[in-house]
Amino acid sequence: MKTITILGSTGSIGQNTVDLIARNADAFRVVALTGGRNIELLAKDAIRLRAEVAVTAFEEGLESLRTLLAGTGIEVAAGRAALLEAASRPADWVMSAIVGSAGLEPGLAALRHGGTLALANKESLVCAGPLLLAEAERHGATILPVDSEHSAIFQALAGEDMEAVERIIITASGGAFRDWPLEKLKTATVAEASAHPNWAMGQRITIDSASLFNKAMELIEAHEFFGVRPDQIEAVIHPESLIHSLVAFRDGAMMAHVGMPDMRHAIGYALNWPERHALPVAPLDLVKAGAMTFRDPDENRHPALRLAREVMQTGGLSGAIFNAAKERALDGFIAGEIGFLDMAGIVETVLEKMPAAAEGITLDRVLEADAEARRIAGGITQSVH
Ligand code: NAD
Numbered sequence: 001m002k003t004i005t006i007l008g009s010t011g012s013i014g015q016n017t018v019d020l021i022a023r024n025a026d027a028f029r030v031v032a033l034t035g036g037r038n039i040e041l042l043a044k045d046a047i048r049l050r051a052e053v054a055v056t057a058f059e060e061g062l063e064s065l066r067t068l069l070a071g072t073g074i075e076v077a078a079g080r081a082a083l084l085e086a087a088s089r090p091a092d093w094v095m096s097a098i099v100g101s102a103g104l105e106p107g108l109a110a111l112r113h114g115g116t117l118a119l120a121n122k123e124s125l126v127c128a129g130p131l132l133l134a135e136a137e138r139h140g141a142t143i144l145p146v147d148s149e150h151s152a153i154f155q156a157l158a159g160e161d162m163e164a165v166e167r168i169i170i171t172a173s174g175g176a177f178r179d180w181p182l183e184k185l186k187t188a189t190v191a192e193a194s195a196h197p198n199w200a201m202g203q204r205i206t207i208d209s210a211s212l213f214n215k216a217m218e219l220i221e222a223h224e225f226f227g228v229r230p231d232q233i234e235a236v237i238h239p240e241s242l243i244h245s246l247v248a249f250r251d252g253a254m255m256a257h258v259g260m261p262d263m264r265h266a267i268g269y270a271l272n273w274p275e276r277h278a279l280p281v282a283p284l285d286l287v288k289a290g291a292m293t294f295r296d297p298d299e300n301r302h303p304a305l306r307l308a309r310e311v312m313q314t315g316g317l318s319g320a321i322f323n324a325a326k327e328r329a330l331d332g333f334i335a336g337e338i339g340f341l342d343m344a345g346i347v348e349t350v351l352e353k354m355p356a357a358a359e360g361i362t363l364d365r366v367l368e369a370d371a372e373a374r375r376i377a378g379g380i381t382q383s384v385h
């Protein structure tokens, strides 16, 4: 029986994972479920999946979680240390689906007991890619990508020689504002940015899709995970979100991953890998789908993509700085402190202000750079406000 842990079980990826596990509950034993402030959902799923331990990342949730799980025999814990302890409990397969760089340390803790880390938390690769890959190697752990684009690329690369890869083409829906004139973006609201045309996801990644920061992170994620040069990675706008990414080989062939936009495909693929099992994902009807269109993303309109290229070139701590500044700027946009277009300007300024020297990445240096980038981004946010 496969043992499973879900870090961030109450989120969008977490809930899709819970759905897949619950459909086949007899095949799995759940070690830990962790969540944030949605205590009811965490408790409900812990009971439903008969988890060994349920952890909320925030101390203040402990009492309600304890009350909801009283008499069930499920262990209860709260706080950052409890989260890391739960992540370090041996499990064959751990879903890393916490949002933000808060997911980095729990992911590292999970890698240390070997097994498989299904990685939705792209921030860990952006902040500390080399560290994550080295830790996986040291402990004989496997990292499988869950981001739909990277799962698509991983599948297109199966059995291929990396030497034969010329380019990786990452598709982007373009997000909520893909057809908006630049002028109108200045006054875009949080509600408008939080409505994705094709995918149902957490609010933060949905807004990042509208600003193309999500795609920017995915370029860095591909660079780190697949070890390809920045100039081999392209983004292309594909509004229908049916092709999830492509790999172009030196003989001119392009392998595309095509399917309905449903995250349970990428999650289920990582869950069943290296096998393919049936999944509750609707088959794509090509005739009904009709046309698939593509266009070039305009980097003037989307400075996030240009910044991602700079980060890939610079390396070192620039990914951690980029991500933390983006997270803080996004907090500012969600709180109504800054406008939609201010986010990229803030990230660019923080990258200019902070040294990203690349003499090796350690966890401490990543966490320090993360905190400092948030502090500087916070200061700029206040001055824009
Ligand atoms: P979400 O906001 O829906 O859920 C986030 C989860 O993390 C929740 O369980 C929340 O309780 C927990 N959490 C939040 N802050 C935390 C903290 N400080 N400490 C511990 N736990 C905390 O997010 P999501 O959309 O499910 O995304 C999760 C991750 O997966 C992100 O890294 C995102 O980029 C990535 N991802 C998501 C999708 C998607 O379809 N939603 C697709 C590709 C990649």
Ligand code: MG
Binding pocket: 147, 148, 149, 218
């Ligand atoms: Mg993606």
